[in-house]
Amino acid sequence: MKSIWLLIIAIIGIRGEDGSSWFRCIPGILGSIGVTTPRGDVNLLHGSEPVELFCHMSPYHAYFKKGYNSTHLSFIINGRDKNRKIIMDRQHVQSEVVNKTTIKTKFDPHQVGHFDVRCQLRINKEDDIDDNNENEINEIDNEEKDAVKEMGICPQRVHVGYPPKDVENFSCLSENWENLNCTWDEPYNPVKTTYKLDFKEPGRRSP
Secondary structure, X not given: OHHHHXXXXXXXXXXXXXXXXXXXXXXXXXXXXXXXXXOOOEEEEOOOOOEEXXXXXXXXXXXXXXXXXXXXXXEEEEEEOOOOOEEEEEXXXXXXXXXXXXXXXXXXXXXXXXXXXXXXXXXXXXXXXXXXOOOEXXXXXXXHHOOEEEEEXXXXXXXXXXXXXXXXXXXXEEOOOOOEEEXXXXXXXXXXXXXXXXXXXXOEEOO
């Protein structure tokens, strides 16, 4: 009898999942307008082939049910270097409609730096379901500001950098070979690099 009840509970659990969780920007946070993919930070090598970025509007969200779809979506991108100097002003980039809920754009990693990619949904202000929505983007011309709102959808960050580079100014100091203290400078690389130090002694190797 216990096995029968367990089977029934499992079936109910599966049927109760409507698929909306896939469109959550942050796991556990409800109400996402949509999600961008690939999820999380994207690391690319400088000069590598362009990659496709996707923005998916949730078909379970109230805005989709109001008639908004992928034709109302767009991408905006801006970029900074290691000193946070602007290397790409915030700008709309060309995108392509994939289906009723999805658009895509190609990101070309021809420039080294950190790039913020944001998908946005443009709605009529009268259709806004939350006047205090934190996703609103206030970058609309004054003529449209009273009638239109741009709602941010799940931002992404793209890091364009290099393969692991050699450290600089490497030096080690030892006192009677009883301990070893080494220092170095890590070169700038937007793609996160982890350095690990090993040393050898005759007939022995460090852990």
